[in-house]
Amino acid sequence: MPKINRRNMLKLTGGAAVAAKTAGLAGILATGQSPVIAQTTTVHWLKWNDFVPAGDEILRKQMLAEGEKALGIKLNLETIGLNDLQARATAAIQAKSGADIIMAFNNNAQLYAESCADVSDLCEDVAKQQGGYYDLAKAQANDGKRWIAVPYCIIGAMIAYRKSWFDEAGIGKFPETWEQYREAGKKLKAKGHPVGQSLGHTVGDAPAFCYPLLWSFGGREVEADGKTVKLNSKETVEAVKFMTAFWKEGHDEGGVAWDDSNNNRAFLSGTISATLNGASIYIESLRKPDSYKTEAGKQMKDDILHAPLPKGPAGQFGVHPFQCHMVMGYSKNQKAAKEFLSWFHSPAVYDKWFKVQKGFATGPTTSWEKSTLWDEDPVMAPYRVAGRLGRVYGYAGPAGQKAAEVLSKYIIVDMFAKAVQGMAAEEAVKWAEGEVKKAYGT
């Protein structure tokens, strides 16, 4: 009997596979190639933990399996916290290894433009079929020469407010101008129901409130040439002075340290009467109708309405957080990754995901405004046209790296935060302009 050693064992175990025209493990090792069965392309998709858990649930339980079947690939979905996405993207790009598709938030894809594969063909197809992308999607996922990321969705940011408390304070209709909102805030705070707003270092709500406020008073960080910094203007000072007064008169002053979840908790616990938010507060109240009640014992979901940020002397604006998917330049599976994104954004497939979002995420193209979803719940109706109202961070300049630097240093947010904490408006604006100039190198 021959001696059985490790090498013989490998050959013997391969015996059964000989029938299947392979040479066993030894044969596989000798060819240096994986057997056919293991050659299925795996696409690694890294995205955030959806604020609407049902969004990730339908992907994991249903849609990924459908995609695997339709495309003949394997899909590996990994979800992480929003604030960790950039760290992961940076590490992957520097190491030239990692997920094949990485989600980017707002204008972050512009920071990684050189490391993104060209997805122009795919985006142009989607745009053609679905009524064209909104300007805000194009400004953030296209670097002027090509599409660097595939627009995923727009998260409408609207003010969620308590109808009964507004009625009680004699405010029948949601304020249309900032001055009216300030008056409303005064009345609401007097009744123990202040407005809540984050002015902290947090990626979502704080900048999405501060930038539109600045724009609606006529202030801007840079001119359209992307070089002339003109933040220190009469208009900016007016915006800061307005916010300082509004803060004291109408706001919950704890907001200076809030992150993106504090206002949700404060609203759902009945501490604040209004706050700028994605629709996550309302959706959470729908998800657990008996957990969140008004002081009258009624379900809170029936007492929530939404409205856009008010108008200022220079107009009405909003920033609606934008998400897109980068196919990474280092990826060896770019073809499969693009095929997957193309499949995902085909109307019949995307519609399944879009519907479970219940309006929290709106489509990046105009055709999604026509979805029947918007007729289901009138409370969500204001989110329908969020994509049309949005401007991008860095306005009036481009949404490039300089704008991202100003945003990630929280210069505009801190300009307001410093003023509400006691610094003179003129001083806060002067400080912010100095910092913005350094970012733009002027």
Next chain:
Amino acid sequence: MATQDASLVASPARRAVRRVRQLEDERKLAFLLLAPTGILLGLFIAYPFVTGIWLALTDTRVGVPGDFVGLKNFVKIWNDSIFRIAVWNTVWYTFVTTVFKLALGLWLAVLLNRHFRGKAFVRAFVLLPFIIPTVLSTFAWKWMFDPTFSVLNWLLWKLGIIDARINWLGDPDLALWSVMVVNIWRGVPFYAITLLAGLQTISPELHEAAAIDGARPWQRFWYVTWPLLLPVTMVVTLFSVIQTFADFQLVYVLTGGGPANATQLFATYAYQLGIGTGLLSEGAAISLAMFPILFLVVILQLLYIRRVETR
């Protein structure tokens, strides 16, 4: 043929013997034993450090290899008001927390050095803040400081001490102090347990002799315990200063450096620029700016330790 075979058989054995003999040379043996440590230090300390210096001297962005720009990044951060705030915050944060951690840690160590029932249990319990993963315990603190749901505010209000909420992390003056409290809470056990180990090496006979000579407890501590504990204290403080100076997790979880940069430290600002903005070179320059300050602190402390030991 037979001779050849014998030489073939014998040669590996002879070579092995020769190798073993070579190891009897202390210099070679030392080199061999130190090699793994050297490789590890080289890979995980020296290489990242040198890469960091190189990055700081270029204009590298994420995914874009940069060109050499000399000290441009350092000039930019020198003129950056947020960087200056971060420098001051880091120095103040390190100083205040180190003083408190040392004082409270020493106090705790002296108490734990006494004999009492349940001593082992209490000693283990004291280590808890140090054992729990920092991010986890910091999240608990974040809830305790929450402007709306703070249990601390609730307690103070119930006790009738306050009538309005305290904005622990939102008030620019209070925010850094709140972060310091968490750092002190987390760092005291490290001091306490290490100093306790130091206390246990001090012979009780010295205390007895001092007591017989009429020394009061405070005098026994000052003239017997403290001088003997000093070398250990210096080493613990050295480690702690380095760790505190480069602290990141606490601030990142509690405030992200806000409000309005009131709690911005070296590490959080380096992260914000390097990762948030993709300016790896500027992030590296900020991290590297820590080095001269830390280097000076370490040199001073090591010199002092040597002086104390050779006394």
